[in-house]
Each structure stands twice: as C-alpha cells, then as structure tokens.
Amino acid sequence: MKKFVFAAVVLVCAATLDASAQTVYASDKGEKYHTADCNLSGDANDMTLTAAKKAGKKACAVCKPESHFKDKTVRCAGKTADGTRCKRMTSSKGGRCYQHKSA
Ligand SMILES: [Zn+2]
C-alpha cells in the first residue's frame, strides 16, 4: 500500500513540473492568460503558466489554456483553403492535424 502512495505522489509531482513549463500568453494589463492562438490574447507576451499564476492571472474561459495542457492537444497550426486557421485539435508533435501535416 505504501508503495502505491509513493508512486501516486511521484506522478502528481511529474505532472506539476510538466505544467510549469507550459507557455501561456498574457498582456501586462490583462487579467487572463491565453493560448497562443486565442483571439483575445491581443498584444500578449509569452510567459510560463507558473509566472502567469503568480501574477494573479486567471485562465481565459474562451481558449481554456489549462485544458489544452491536460490532454496535450493544440489547435492545428495549418490554414484551410479559404485562409482561416484550421479548427481541428491535434496532439501530434508538429502541432498540425493529419490534414496539414505535410503543409
Ligand atoms: Zn483566451
């Protein structure tokens, strides 16, 4: 039983470390932090999730940065034929969905 508890603690610590390295975007005056592609991030600067939290900023309710980090998916960086950003979410390393992988 003790072993199990130890393993659980290690897992939680690893997850916390991982989250602290995540980059979010927030402007100096903004109260919220965003993902890179959020429409509301505006003139945001990039910072770590930890720094944003320390500065008292809260997760944007539109782009939900933390849910991105949790499932490790990002919005595809590719563009669709009409020039708008692809809306597909992807967990692939290149940050592009299967359709835009080679683009
Ligand atoms: Zn946002």
Ligand SMILES: [Zn+2]
């Ligand atoms: Zn795509």
